[in-house]
Amino acid sequence: MKNIFFLISALSIFISSCKKDPIINDKFKTTPYIIEVPKYFPIMNTNPLNPMTVEGFELGRKLYYDPILSNDGRSCASCHDQKYNFTTYASNALVHVNLAWNTNFLWNGHVTGTLEDIMMFEVGDFFNTDINKLNNSNDYKNLFKKAYNIDKITKTDVAYALAQFFRARVSYNSKFDKFIRGETDLSPSELNGYILFTTEKGDCFHCHTLPLTSDNQFRNIGLDSVFEAHNLGRYEVTHNPLDKGKFKVPTLRNIEVSAPYMHDGRFKTLAEVVEFYNSGVKVSSTIDPIMTKPGKEYGLKLTTKEKSDLISFLKTFTDTSFLNNKAFSKP
Amino acid sequence: MKHIFYCLILISNLIFISCKDDPIGEKKGNIKFGLQYFIDNDTLKTDTIIYTNAAGNKYSINHFEYFLSGFSFQKNDNSWHTTDNVFYVNIKKTLTNTISLNNIPYGDYKSVTFYLGLDSIRNQSNYLPNTIENINMAWPDAMGGGYHFIKLEGYFLDKSGTKQDGYAMHLGTNKNLIKIEINHPFSINANSLDKKLIMNINEWFKNPLNYDFDIDGNYSMGVDGAMSKLAQNGKDLFKIE
Numbered sequence: 329m330k331n332i333f334f335l336i337s338a339l340s341i342f343i344s345s346c347k348k349d350p351i352i353n354d355k356f357k358t359t360p361y362i363i364e365v366p367k368y369f370p371i372m373n374t375n376p377l378n379p380m381t382v383e384g385f386e387l388g389r390k391l392y393y394d395p396i397l398s399n400d401g402r403s404c405a406s407c408h409d410q411k412y413n414f415t416t417y418a419s420n421a422l423v424h425v426n427l428a429w430n431t432n433f434l435w436n437g438h439v440t441g442t443l444e445d446i447m448m449f450e451v452g453d454f455f456n457t458d459i460n461k462l463n464n465s466n467d468y469k470n471l472f473k474k475a476y477n478i479d480k481i482t483k484t485d486v487a488y489a490l491a492q493f494f495r496a497r498v499s500y501n502s503k504f505d506k507f508i509r510g511e512t513d514l515s516p517s518e519l520n521g522y523i524l525f526t527t528e529k530g531d532c533f534h535c536h537t538l539p540l541t542s543d544n545q546f547r548n549i550g551l552d553s554v555f556e557a558h559n560l561g562r563y564e565v566t567h568n569p570l571d572k573g574k575f576k577v578p579t580l581r582n583i584e585v586s587a588p589y590m591h592d593g594r595f596k597t598l599a600e601v602v603e604f605y606n607s608g609v610k611v612s613s614t615i616d617p618i619m620t621k622p623g624k625e626y627g628l629k630l631t632t633k634e635k636s637d638l639i640s641f642l643k644t645f646t647d648t649s650f651l652n653n654k655a656f657s658k659p
Numbered sequence: 660m661k662h663i664f665y666c667l668i669l670i671s672n673l674i675f676i677s678c679k680d681d682p683i684g685e686k687k688g689n690i691k692f693g694l695q696y697f698i699d700n701d702t703l704k705t706d707t708i709i710y711t712n713a714a715g716n717k718y719s720i721n722h723f724e725y726f727l728s729g730f731s732f733q734k735n736d737n738s739w740h741t742t743d744n745v746f747y748v749n750i751k752k753t754l755t756n757t758i759s760l761n762n763i764p765y766g767d768y769k770s771v772t773f774y775l776g777l778d779s780i781r782n783q784s785n786y787l788p789n790t791i792e793n794i795n796m797a798w799p800d801a802m803g804g805g806y807h808f809i810k811l812e813g814y815f816l817d818k819s820g821t822k823q824d825g826y827a828m829h830l831g832t833n834k835n836l837i838k839i840e841i842n843h844p845f846s847i848n849a850n851s852l853d854k855k856l857i858m859n860i861n862e863w864f865k866n867p868l869n870y871d872f873d874i875d876g877n878y879s880m881g882v883d884g885a886m887s888k889l890a891q892n893g894k895d896l897f898k899i900e
Binding site for chain 1 (some may be wrong): 814
């Protein structure tokens with residue numbers, strides 16, 4: 329009996345020794361980063377594999393402003409300037425605001441999934457980041473050690489840190505938000521614009537769903553009637569003819585400072601944008617039916633005052649506390 | 660010996676807990692519906708204009724999301740068991756196309772009823788959890804609040820077959836709530852019951868009223884006549900297998 333006991337004990341030791349010990353490092357501690365999100369916002373998409381930490385956020389922020397990611401001297405911030413809602417006029421790049429709720433990225437949805445997925449695209453395909461430069465930097469090696477407890481930095485680690493900085497940039501303190509929270513009133517013009525926005529007359533709400541102001545879908549809004557290489561949009565990804573001319577519905581958050589507008593930046597002002605919706609819609613076989621409702625086949629037919637009211641309302645999405653938030657600026 | 664005694668107590672407790680009896684001893688089971696989509700006899704293939712409705716419009720299904728709620732089950736003795744669940748369904752999101760209803764009393768049942776949409780108690784702004792799907796289905800407060808019951812969108816060809824256009828069949832407001840009633844015998848017991856809940860999408864456009872995109876329009880929201888037709892046609896959408 330005693331022999332059997334020893335045999336079992338020995339076997340147990342053998343089996344135990346085959347297992348890899350978990351990494352136990354009492355020195356690795358991170359600080360949780362809490363993202364403030366108002367109650368009326370949707371539940372945020374998070375990634376359990378990349379929990380938000382102060383160390384991860386700060387590392388992502390540093391990387392965002394550092395040309396070390398590219399091989400031509402550019403950083404993310406070169407085309408994404410905070411004061412313009414993280415875009416620039418010259419680049420007409422998509423803005424970086426409230427992206428935590430997105431699952432389709434880039435104008436044609438070339439990348440789908442999480443912020444980690446789109447960051448993998450940016451680090452890999454867009455910048456083709458030379459990971460050796462980061463591994464040769466003691467500063468970055470220390471920061472990645474603190475954030476992710478790693479000794480060798482990979483592109484995935486870089487993407488994860490960037491994703492944290494993207495996930496944290498939430499805009500929720502515009503005049504519109506304060507109106508929703510009952511903290512302020514809209515002016516009569518803004519209020520009329522709000523009603524136009526959320527009713528069939530203006531019919532902005534179907535695609536620019538409140539409060540995020542995008543339904544994350546792809547639509548042909550009638551910018552063109554002929555589709556060639558530069559404006560094929562979603563078709564470039566799906567190769568379905570029904571997707572020709574469709575582009576991602578962009579957010580309207582901080583739209584006042586995000587000029588120019590549309591995927592090709594063809595409109596320089598909000599007045600031009602509203603006038604397009606009012607009288608410039610071009611019909612094609614893939615145009616969204618919302619754009620060609622009975623009686624409004626080529627535009628909304630708003631009065632001058634209604635157009636002005638709509639623009640007044642669009643400007644209530646401006647969130648200066650976000651645009652000036654030092655926590656998101658260059659460290 | 661003492662340890663064995665405690666182990667026996669623990670095991671007996673676990674066995675007791677695992678019996679799904681409620682306080683008065685009624686046993687309860689589960690039913691799971693797998694949602695499937697057909698156009699008459701054909702399994703749905705999205706994003707291509709290959710189907711024809713009763714009015715003769717050739718059309719596609721590109722986007723379809725909707726709510727199911729208020730499932731009730733009628734026993735053979737005519738008593739009812741009602742549930743409170745609301746289910747968001749998107750035909751392109753696989754996980755939303757399986758819906759499970761739990762804690763249904765054991766017994767023999769003869770019919771199922773449910774709503775396509777939300778009844779007036781639930782069809783109020785901010786009633787549902789703030790998921791991104793629910794928020795995208797919101798019906799603006801300026802238009803009465805609540806939620807879209809369905810968003811069915813795609814493309815169609817006119818009768819000559821030369822002009823392609825989009826359509827958006829949106830349905831909402833309490834008067835357009837669709838009540839589905841299906842006679843289908845089934846039993847709830849210890850085994851979880853798997854059923855297919857099959858929608859024939861062509862039923863949206865026929866029975867009792869043909870819906871013709873060329874005549875009735877390609878956009879229903881804010882058009883009472885169009886929404887009314889869809890709501891009347893909706894009652895025969897589903898069958899259970």
